[in-house]
Amino acid sequence: MQHPQHGAKLLETLGPIFEGLRGRVTPDAPMDKITWFRAGGTADLLFQPADWDDLAAFLKALPEDVPLMVVGIGSNLLVRDGGIRGAVVRLSAKGFGDIEQVGETRLKAGAASPDKRVAAAALDASIGGLHFYHGIPGGIGGALRMNAGANGVETKDRVVEVHALDRQGNVHVLSNADMGYSYRHSGAADDLIFTHAIFEGYAADQTVIRAEMDAVQHHRETVQPIREKTGGSTFKNPPDSSAWKEIDRAGCRGLTIGGAQMSPMHCNFMINTGQASGYDLEFLGETVRARVAQTSGVRLHWEIRRLGEFADGRVVKPFLGAE
DSSP states (O other): OOOTTHHHHHHHHHGGGGTTOOSEEEEEEEGGGTSTTOOOOEEEEEEEOSSHHHHHHHHHHSOTTSOEEEEOSSTTEEEOTTBEEEEEEEOOHHHHOOEEEEETTEEEEETTSBHHHHHHHHHHTTEESOGGGGGOOSBHHHHHHHTOEETTEEGGGTEEEEEEEOTTSOEEEEETGGGOOBTTBOOSOTTOEEEEEEEEOEEOOHHHHHHHHHHHHHHHHHHSOTTSEEEEEOBOOOTTSOHHHHHHHTTOTTOEETTEEEOSSSTTEEEEOSSOOHHHHHHHHHHHHHHHHHHHOOOOOBOSEEESBOOTTOOOOGGGGTO
């Protein structure tokens, strides 16, 4: 069960901290409007800061006892039906989406920049090595957090430094090594909000870069359900295998629960076929994990980020409680 008045009450309590801020605050914000799954509950407060200074001021003023979460463009995100307590920060493209060339082979990109726009900017600047972002349906903030990659290249291969604010509004500049990257994971502190980063590629001919981007796009269109309501890859690839192979082996290609389905086209993509709830999607995911573990002994790990509370009586246990 959702609690639609939580946000109004929290906003009444926190009202003074928003005086002087230029961003947009929305109480009881429906998260299904901003997630690519188009499912899930409400956030008590959704704050979209106008720019870096606005975000820093908000963080400095926000009481420590108010939970805080950060979301990007919503591509790799599943919000549970009970909603998200506390405040959610969403960086807008207007305030955090700038991309500029800062060296012969370097780009500076805001955390709200879509990955595809970074790839396009690199093409315009004749910078090679960033073409893989053309095939990742997300934003730079998420790419930095999860070391997003495609076609044999990962974010860690191109990041020079990352700029961030912590929970208290303090500035941090992290080197590539500071980010502690591994497969689909960053070791950076969870409370850091990435604001922008500098990437380095190499000088390349635009014709070559365009061909690489076209190859990425062709691959996506051929094997991925890119026109569906999906969050991208559902599970990380296990060692020495692929998540989709294990899912297929367990007989879960096309498996449907409620309005949620493992795509018949690419069975590591979970899709909302129309009216899926957050519960449908997560229950489907855990059903797949349980069946894969039973079939091959492989324990799949979620790549999709799941946030918020379960609705009353609609709790989904990991591996359906079989752990």
